[in-house]
Structure formats: structure tokens, C-alpha cells
Amino acid sequence: GCEFHCLLKLRxxxxxxxxxxxxxxxxxxxxxxxxxxxxFDFDQTLTTCHVFKALAGWGxxxxxxxxxxxxxxxxxxxxxxxxELDHGGVFKPQGGFAVAAFGGQARAEEVRKQLLSLQExxxxxxxCTKGLIGAVKxxxxxxxxxxxxxxxxxxxxxxxxxxQYDRSLLxxxxxxxxxxxxxxxxxxxxxxxxxxxxxxxxxxQNRGLRKEQCAFVEDDHEEIVRAEPICxxxxxxxxxxxxxxxxxxxxxxxxxxxxxxxxxxxVPARSAMSGCVVL
Numbered sequence: 001g002c003e004f005h006c007l008l009k010l011r012x013x014x015x016x017x018x019x020x021x022x023x024x025x026x027x028x029x030x031x032x033x034x035x036x037x038x039x040f041d042f043d044q045t046l047t048t049c050h051v052f053k054a055l056a057g058w059g060x061x062x063x064x065x066x067x068x069x070x071x072x073x074x075x076x077x078x079x080x081x082x083x084e085l086d087h088g089g090v091f092k093p094q095g096g097f098a099v100a101a102f103g104g105q106a107r108a109e110e111v112r113k114q115l116l117s118l119q120e121x122x123x124x125x126x127x128c129t130k131g132l133i134g135a136v137k138x139x140x141x142x143x144x145x146x147x148x149x150x151x152x153x154x155x156x157x158x159x160x161x162x163x164q165y166d167r168s169l170l171x172x173x174x175x176x177x178x179x180x181x182x183x184x185x186x187x188x189x190x191x192x193x194x195x196x197x198x199x200x201x202x203x204x205q206n207r208g209l210r211k212e213q214c215a216f217v218e219d220d221h222e223e224i225v226r227a228e229p230i231c232x233x234x235x236x237x238x239x240x241x242x243x244x245x246x247x248x249x250x251x252x253x254x255x256x257x258x259x260x261x262x263x264x265x266x267v268p269a270r271s272a273m274s275g276c277v278v279l
Contacts, residue, residue: 033212034256035123035232039200041218042129042136042154046111048103048241051139052131055081056160065101070165074158075134076173077166079181082138098142103241108143114247115148121254126203128196129154133186141184153193156186197226204231215253217242 043050049065050058055078057071068090072078085097094100102108115125125148129136133154140146158166193199196216204214214231218224219239227233234249236242 031212032256033210034121035118035213035215035250035254036209037124037126037203037207037214038118038250039126039128039196039203039214039216039231041196041220041223041236042127043131044219044239045217045236045242046127046145047101047139048107049101051101051135052078052129052160054101055135057163071163072166072169073160074162074166074170075132075156075185076181077163077169078132078135079138079184080169081165082135086142096142098139101139102143107241108145110247111242112143112145112148114251115145118250118254119148123254124207125149127152127154128193128199131155132159133190134181134184137184137186151190152186153190153199154186156188156191159191195226196223197230200227201230215250217246217250 040046043052051065053059054065054067055071056073057067057069059066067081067085070081072081082097085091091097091100095105099105099108102111118125127136127149129152131154133152133156136152136154137146140149140152162170193202196218200214200216204211211231215234216224216227216231217234217236218227219236221235221237224233224235232253234246236246
């Protein structure tokens with residue numbers, strides 16, 4: 001009677017226990033990662049406006065920064081225009097062209113504060129822009145941000161052709177002009193990188209970084225989508241410069257953030273005697 005039924009229960013419990021032991025169970029493990037590299041876009045990400053388009057005269061796409069004639073699309077031409085605008089009084093009330101491009105003195109100082117904080121946490125900072133390196137370096141120099149970046153990748157020389165102003169400037173270009181601008185002009189090694197996602201992938205490989213250790217900050221959604229399989233991304237949706245919430249997210253990632261992963265684990269079989277009571 002009781003012994004027979006208990007034996008049946010023992011056999012059934014044993015079969016269930018064996019099946020339970022063979023079936024994997026999901027468990028989560030946590031790994032803490034810190035950023036080691038951040039690649040920033042320049043126009044409308046670090047700056048609040050589009051520097052290249054403003055200097056090129058593409059006013060409708062420059063996000064409010066209006067540059068009077070003449071306009072320039074070459075590296076030498078845009079550099080010259082920044083010098084002229086700084087000394088011509090157009091942007092003098094705002095502290096100069098670069099300060100205006102960064103959204104004012106207070107915002108430029110806040111950007112510097114945030115970048116220095118990231119540097120102090122051993123995060124390498126790089127810029128990758130479709131703009132002209134000369135104009136980018138000049139603006140960064142004027143707001144004391146250039147030392148924050150280990151490298152700047154962009155376009156050089158006349159990648160976007162030359163306006164009449166550019167061509168006229170080239171005709172009167174001399175060694176004195178070349179010497180005064182040489183510190184800002186880009187080099188071939190800083191150009192010709194193809195696409196931003198491919199450059200980021202190469203930078204990460206050279207540094208031995210995992211996806212969790214690199215972030216890309218950009219206002220162009222298509223660029224964000226292309227980079228998502230490669231690294232962490234931060235989308236500056238408004239395309240009007242990074243805001244406090246963007247910086248807060250980067251600081252959080254630099255301090256260390258937890259990545260949860262699901263792993264399989266075997267669950268030990270329960271005792272065959274479980275649930276059996278002998279009367």
C-alpha cells in the first residue's frame with residue numbers, strides 16, 4: 001500500500017529531477033566598464049552652430065550663426081575669414097567668432113570644464129568632423145579647448161572646392177600667410193579616413209578597446225546608426241550643441257557603468273526524497 005505508492009513517487013521524482021538538472025537556467029552577470037575613448041563630432045555637437053556652413057555661406061543650414069560676405073569653402077579661406085571677423089567687429093560683442101560658435105562665453109567655459117573632467121578620469125578625447133580642420137583648430141584654440149584633444153580628424157585644403165574669395169586669396173598667398181596659419185592647417189594623416197564608423201573602429205582596434213569602452217557623440221542620426229554596432233553612442237538630437245544631460249551621461253559612463261549579460265547555468269537536481277512522507 002503506502003510503500004508501493006511511495007516507491008512510485010520516488011521514481012517519478014527522480015525522473016523530474018534528472019530532467020530539471022539537464023535544463024539550463026538563465027542567470028545574469030554584471031561587468032563594470034569605464035570609458036577610455038570618446039569621439040566627438042564638432043559642428044552642432046561641441047558647438048551650437050555649424051561652423052563650416054556658416055563660413056561657407058550656407059546660412060539656412062548654419063543654425064543661426066550668420067557670417068557676412070565674402071564666404072569661403074577652403075581651409076585657408078575659412079581661417080582667414082575667422083581672423084577678419086574677429087578683427088572686424090562683427091562678433092566682437094560676443095567675444096569673437098569662436099565664442100559665438102560655442103554659444104557664448106559661459107557655455108564655452110562649461111564645455112572646457114566637462115572635457116577637463118573627462119581627461120582627469122583617463123578618457124582620451126578625439127574629434128572627427130566633416131568640416132575643415134583649420135577652422136576647427138582655430139576655434140578650439142580661441143576658446144582654450146585644443147589641448148583637451150589628442151587628435152582631430154577632418155577635411156583639409158580645398159576638399160569642398162573654392163569660392164571666388166578663396167581663389168583671390170590664393171593668388172596673393174605668401175610665406176607670411178603660410179607661416180601664420182601653419183599651426184592650424186590639417187595634414188594628410190588627419191584626412192582621408194573614409195567614414196566615421198570605420199575610423200572609430202580603427203581607433204578602437206589600435207587601442208585594444210571593447211565596444212563598452214568607447215563612445216561616439218554626434219548630432220547626425222545616420223552617423224549614430226552606423227556606429228551603433230561598433231561602440232556606445234550618444235545622440236545630440238536637437239543639433240544645437242551638447243546640453244547638461246549629454247555631459248551628465250558621459251560623466252556617468254566615464255565613472256563606470258554596469259553591463260548585464262545573461263548566461264546559462266545548470267540547476268542541481270532536487271533530492272528524490274523531496275515531497276515524500278513515509279507514514
